Structure formats: structure tokens, C-alpha cells
Amino acid sequence: MSAKQEMFELENMLCFSIYAASREITRLYRPVLDKFGLTYPQYLVMVVLWEFGDSTVSELGDKLLLDSGTLTPLLKRLQEAELIYRRRSTGDERKVEVGLTEKGISLKEQMMNVSKDIFTELCKTESNYLQTLQSVKALLKDAHELARRE
Amino acid sequence: MSAKQEMFELENMLCFSIYAASREITRLYRPVLDKFGLTYPQYLVMVVLWEFGDSTVSELGDKLLLDSGTLTPLLKRLQEAELIYRRRSTGDERKVEVGLTEKGISLKEQMMNVSKDIFTELCKTESNYLQTLQSVKALLKDAHELARRE
DNA sequence: CCTAAATAAATTGTGCAAAATTAAATAAGG
């Protein structure tokens, strides 16, 4: 079996493992997030707002590596759920500022008591959580730089 | 900063790194796959057919961890592109068998001469490709088992 | 000033992703 053959075998393809792992992790979060009426990408937006405070749409996109075409409808759903507000920047009317409502702020406390279970469950089974985290973060950084140096 | 606080920081969230890395890798493959008129999930279906030969829809789903709601329209597009055929199983008319056309078979050779570039590019930047692959495969296995033990 | 370029977000269109429902066919027990 040549090296060229091997590279088309699913078991050897890091790209497939990452792609499938991403969906399985989302599946793992779903039953918990469902209790709060959140999807996984919506949850990540909340995480960024909790950590960094009020942000523009493009700042959210920079952190999450998502574009406005994805974020705009997602943010509208979070606004309908009254977890965030959206308003035009007064200084620069091209920008839309996104911030947490009281309900959005208080959600963090509620989730900390539940979400730990997912995190610790993965930690428990993942014997080397920190090692895996460092590997994937390095991969993300490399892929991000490769994909954007046109 | 408490351990509970830290778990909501984006930099510490393995789930986010996996999710973002998956999209960045797909973005990396896109310009190459575009030349062949394939999307990334379509490419993965072709990889499975090249490796394992003719398969039913559910066999493809088992390998790729995708359900029929995702695969059925995707397979129809591959059929329209004349890379695969689909037909009801003669033995069991519930099953739909998927197989490669001549065009689909020959695509593998064409891609081997181009796709290597993506693979080697990632290998080059990823100092520890095999280590990362093993970590992510272990994570995938754990997440898959956790997500399905109801 | 005033026009041209650049920026920021929204809009549009295509293609996954997955849960829920439906429909068809098979298998199994009585």
C-alpha cells in the first residue's frame, strides 16, 4: 500500500476525525443546551459576550471565526429570546453593537451549575484533555493562517 | 479566577477549538475541491466509496457518522454530477445501493495528484501530525460513545 | 467641498446537519 493510497483512508485522515468529532461534541452538548433553548453556535456567542462584554458583530466574528451571514440571523434569534440586545453604534452607524440583557447575564450562573457536567464528563474520558487541547489549538492556528494567506 | 470561570473562557474550550478547526480545515480544502465541483462532505463520501467500494446509504452513514437526512440530498447531487449511481437493492428493496461510475473511479487518480498538496501542507505546519491524529481519534471515540449511550 | 475607495452589515442563494415524521418493506410471533 503506497503512501498516496493511505492518505485516502478515512482512518488516517485528520480532517475527517476533526470534522466528525466536532459534530459528536455538538451532539453531546445538545440535550443540555436544549434545556436553555440554545443551539451550540448560539451558546458560543453567549460565551464570548460573557467573557469579553458588549461587542460589535464583526468583533464576535473575529473571535468565533464566523462571518456576518452566519451571525446576523443567529443574533436575531438570541434577541428574540431576549438574551441579547442589538443596536446601531452611535459613534459609527455602520456598526451594530451586541450586548447582554439581564436575562442573558443571569444565564451564565444557571449554566455553570449544569454545563460542568459535559465538561467534566469529557475530561474524565479524555485522559489527556490538556494535551489534546494544545494539539488542536496549534492545528487551528496553522489551518487558519494557511486558509487566509490567499 | 475560579475553575468554573475558566471553563467558560474560549481559549480553554476544547469544544470550540475542534469546532473552529473543523471549519478552517474545510476552508483549506475548498479551493482544491472547487476544481472538481465537490463540497467537503461530498469528498468524504467519495473517499469512503474509493476505500470500501459500493455501499448502502446506511453503511455510508455508519462510516461518516451522518444520517440519511444529510446523505440523501448530497448523494443526489453526486449522482447528478455522474460520479455515483444509486439503485434499490434487488435483494432488499428497502436499501439503496450507492456505487462509483467510471467518472467517479477516475476522479481518485486525478485527486491524488492535487490533494497531496493540502495534506502535505498541513503535515509540514503540524509538527506532530500523528500525535494530533491519535488525540483527536480518541476524543472522537469517547464523544461518540458518550453521545449515544442515551 | 465633492467624488472615489474602503468599510460594515445585511441580503441572497446553495448546501450541509440533524430531529421528527412518514412510508414502505421485512421479520417474527401467534
Add this chain to the structure above:
DNA sequence: CCTTATTTAATTTTGCACAATTTATTTAGG
């Protein structure tokens, strides 16, 4: 046989994901 449960795929619906285009605004050059 015949009914019931199971299996398998299709269909439907909602929600990302992203490229391409459009619109509005701001910045810079002349």
C-alpha cells in the same frame, strides 16, 4: 397465514455556514 414491531430510507423543518452581492456609511484625495 396474518398482525404487529422493526428496519430503512425519504421527507420536512429549522438552523447554521459561507460566497457573492447590495446598501449605507465613512474616510481620503483632489
